[in-house]
Amino acid sequence: MAARLNPLTSLTAAAAVLVITTAASSWAVSLTVAVGAVLLSAAAGIVRRVVLAAAAVVVPFWLSLLVIHGLFFPEGRTVLTSWGPARVTAEGLTYALEMGLRTAAFVLVLMVFSFSVRIPELVAALAARRVPPQVGYVLASTLLLAPLVAARLEKVRQAQESRGLVVGRGIGSRVAAIRLQMVPLVLGLVHDAGIRAQSLDARGFRSTGPRTSYTEVRDSAGQAAFRVFAILLAVAAVVWRIAESLPAGSLSAFPQFVGGA
Amino acid sequence: MSQQSLTLPPTDRKAVRRRRLLELLGAAAIAATFIFLVLTQPADIAGGLGSVSSLVALGGFLLGALLLIVGVLPTLPTSTVVLIPVALVLNIVLGQLMGTSGLPFYLDSIGTVLIAVLAGPAAGAATGALSSIVWSFFNPTVLPFAAGAALIGFLAGVAARYGLFRRFYLAPIAGFVTGIIAGVVSAPIAAFVFGGTSGAGTGAIVSAFRAMGDTLLAAITKQALISDPMDKAIVFAIAAMLVYALPRRTTFQFPFVRRFRVLAGKEPAARNS
Numbered sequence: 001m002a003a004r005l006n007p008l009t010s011l012t013a014a015a016a017v018l019v020i021t022t023a024a025s026s027w028a029v030s031l032t033v034a035v036g037a038v039l040l041s042a043a044a045g046i047v048r049r050v051v052l053a054a055a056a057v058v059v060p061f062w063l064s065l066l067v068i069h070g071l072f073f074p075e076g077r078t079v080l081t082s083w084g085p086a087r088v089t090a091e092g093l094t095y096a097l098e099m100g101l102r103t104a105a106f107v108l109v110l111m112v113f114s115f116s117v118r119i120p121e122l123v124a125a126l127a128a129r130r131v132p133p134q135v136g137y138v139l140a141s142t143l144l145l146a147p148l149v150a151a152r153l154e155k156v157r158q159a160q161e162s163r164g165l166v167v168g169r170g171i172g173s174r175v176a177a178i179r180l181q182m183v184p185l186v187l188g189l190v191h192d193a194g195i196r197a198q199s200l201d202a203r204g205f206r207s208t209g210p211r212t213s214y215t216e217v218r219d220s221a222g223q224a225a226f227r228v229f230a231i232l233l234a235v236a237a238v239v240w241r242i243a244e245s246l247p248a249g250s251l252s253a254f255p256q257f258v259g260g261a
Numbered sequence: 262m263s264q265q266s267l268t269l270p271p272t273d274r275k276a277v278r279r280r281r282l283l284e285l286l287g288a289a290a291i292a293a294t295f296i297f298l299v300l301t302q303p304a305d306i307a308g309g310l311g312s313v314s315s316l317v318a319l320g321g322f323l324l325g326a327l328l329l330i331v332g333v334l335p336t337l338p339t340s341t342v343v344l345i346p347v348a349l350v351l352n353i354v355l356g357q358l359m360g361t362s363g364l365p366f367y368l369d370s371i372g373t374v375l376i377a378v379l380a381g382p383a384a385g386a387a388t389g390a391l392s393s394i395v396w397s398f399f400n401p402t403v404l405p406f407a408a409g410a411a412l413i414g415f416l417a418g419v420a421a422r423y424g425l426f427r428r429f430y431l432a433p434i435a436g437f438v439t440g441i442i443a444g445v446v447s448a449p450i451a452a453f454v455f456g457g458t459s460g461a462g463t464g465a466i467v468s469a470f471r472a473m474g475d476t477l478l479a480a481i482t483k484q485a486l487i488s489d490p491m492d493k494a495i496v497f498a499i500a501a502m503l504v505y506a507l508p509r510r511t512t513f514q515f516p517f518v519r520r521f522r523v524l525a526g527k528e529p530a531a532r533n534s
Contacts, residue, residue: 026310072471099456110401141346
């Protein structure tokens with residue numbers, strides 16, 4: 001489903017949803033968005049990957065939030081239990097919950113985008129928008145390069161081990177082992193990059209003239225209209241939030257906060 | 262500052278001026294966002310999540326980072342552009358490794374500093390910002406830190422420009438100072454967008470300061486002042502070691518290295534490799 005969309009459309013949609021979620025900052029909206037993102041990924045058939053990858057990011061994050069705000073929240077009034085310096089307060093737990101849900105929504109929405117988008121299409125769409133070609137190159141090249149670098153690191157390790165590298169217990173030996181692997185890795189990568197630069201330059205990478213693309217990116221008037229609508233909606237949410245906060249906003253709320261604390 | 266290719270026509274003046282304007286706008290957006298956040302911060306944490314601050318932090322820093330990227334990238338020589346993906350992969354691989362280790366260090370900017378030393382402050386800033394954006398494809402929580410990463414790249418480039426990478430012992434000192442500045446700038450993002458979390462190890466330090474009654478931003482700034490300078494000192498030292506290990510033929514390919522004699526002292530390389 002997502003594959004048929006123009007990548008810019010899904011990017012705009014993801015960004016608009018994120019802005020609106022942040023502007024709303026209510027646990028109900030965040031929860032709705034998070035559940036919606038999971039359902040969307042299920043519809044696109046990528047739910048397993050998205051949920052696993054998001055959990056790897058979000059779970060340590062939640063634990064850390066719980067430690068920070070669950071145990072210590074000096075602003076909290078309703079103390080549930082306390083031992084030693086740690087005070088579990090209702091306000092702290094609410095804050096941790098709201099922040100945790102908002103972050104989960106943030107992570108899930110971006111993960112759905114990044115797992116469903118086809119990088120070549122995104123690069124072609126960006127180039128069609130006259131974004132400098134270097135941006136697309138760096139984006140696509142990094143995602144292609146990551147597995148190659150991992151494989152290369154493995155090769156370097158094997159080579160060094162066959163030359164007698166033994167990683168001992170001590171920190172000194174471990175640092176020495178890291179150095180023995182990193183220096184050849186970086187050396188090789190930098191050298192390769194130099195060769196790649198020459199062949200790219202020979203093929204007119206820096207030329208500023210018109211370019212043709214092998215990748216045809218589908219777009220439609222409907223999608224263009226949807227993008228404009230999504231951007232307007234996000235802007236409206238931001239304006240609403242700022243207008244909302246102004247009467248009791250940043251400056252006038254300041255003495256109230258000092259008095260309250 | 263960019264070296265023109267011999268075979269291609271030089272870019273016209275107007276485009277150069279427009280890109281310079283984009284760079285300046287990007288830097289101004291980041292600076293203005295930071296000042297706004299610090300001036301308005303105390304009102305926020307007691308009354309909920311503080312979504313205006315989150316929006317401003319997210320929007321301002323990201324906009325600044327994007328403007329920097331679009332402004333800087335087309336001015337870089339191809340030899341630098343092809344090195345950026347390599348730097349990003351190094352950042353991500355080492356950063357992910359540290360993120361799971363539970364230590365209060367990140368070590369997620371070795372590649373950025375490497376580029377900054379070889380290609381200068383502008384390239385470093387673009388690499389730092391791009392690193393956050395590309396990394397966010399796997400871990401979206403790093404996306405809002407793009408401006409902080411750009412600042413680290415920029416400061417590393419400035420340090421290289423003024424010869425702090427000529428001696429091995431000066432690099433960690435430059436890293437320490439960079440860490441102080443970058444930590445203070447990144448703290449509002451950790452505070453307002455994510456409620457103070459950027460890893461298990463750093464979370465423990467933040468809660469220790471919170472237990473003493475600090476505000477969230479103060480606690481995170483203090484945590485950043487503990488972790489970041491050490492972290493960046495280590496990163497700068499590693500980057501210096503890697504640059505010294507590179508052959509002269511490779512490093513002198515970069516106009517920035519030649520022009521500012523970034524690596525004039527080759528003796529430390531002999532001593533350290």
